[in-house]
Amino acid sequence: MLVTPKERFQQGADGKANIEAFRSLLEKGIFQKAADQAMLEYHRLVHTNAEPNPNGALAGYYRLLGAQEFLQTLIKLADPHITVANVQRESLNHRA
Numbered sequence: 001m002l003v004t005p006k007e008r009f010q011q012g013a014d015g016k017a018n019i020e021a022f023r024s025l026l027e028k029g030i031f032q033k034a035a036d037q038a039m040l041e042y043h044r045l046v047h048t049n050a051e052p053n054p055n056g057a058l059a060g061y062y063r064l065l066g067a068q069e070f071l072q073t074l075i076k077l078a079d080p081h082i083t084v085a086n087v088q089r090e091s092l093n094h095r096a
Contacts, residue, residue: 006081007081009077009078010078010080010081018078022077022078035071035075039067039068039071042067043064047060
């Protein structure tokens, strides 16, 4: 069975300690302050180094989007994995 990086972080001998330490870091607020400042700095760097054409602007947009997705993944690293189950719904019998 394939174990995801998130599962490796949450499981094993250090899993519970990892989750508690990471949640403690998030609750202190310093992580959010640092993440906000890092995103602002990254935004500045992307803007400063962007090519002055539509393709450069689009590339910068995708770089910022990727950074935001990475940050959201990092923040949710200690959250439990939720599996969404498909619910079978009965349909109408159109032959009746």
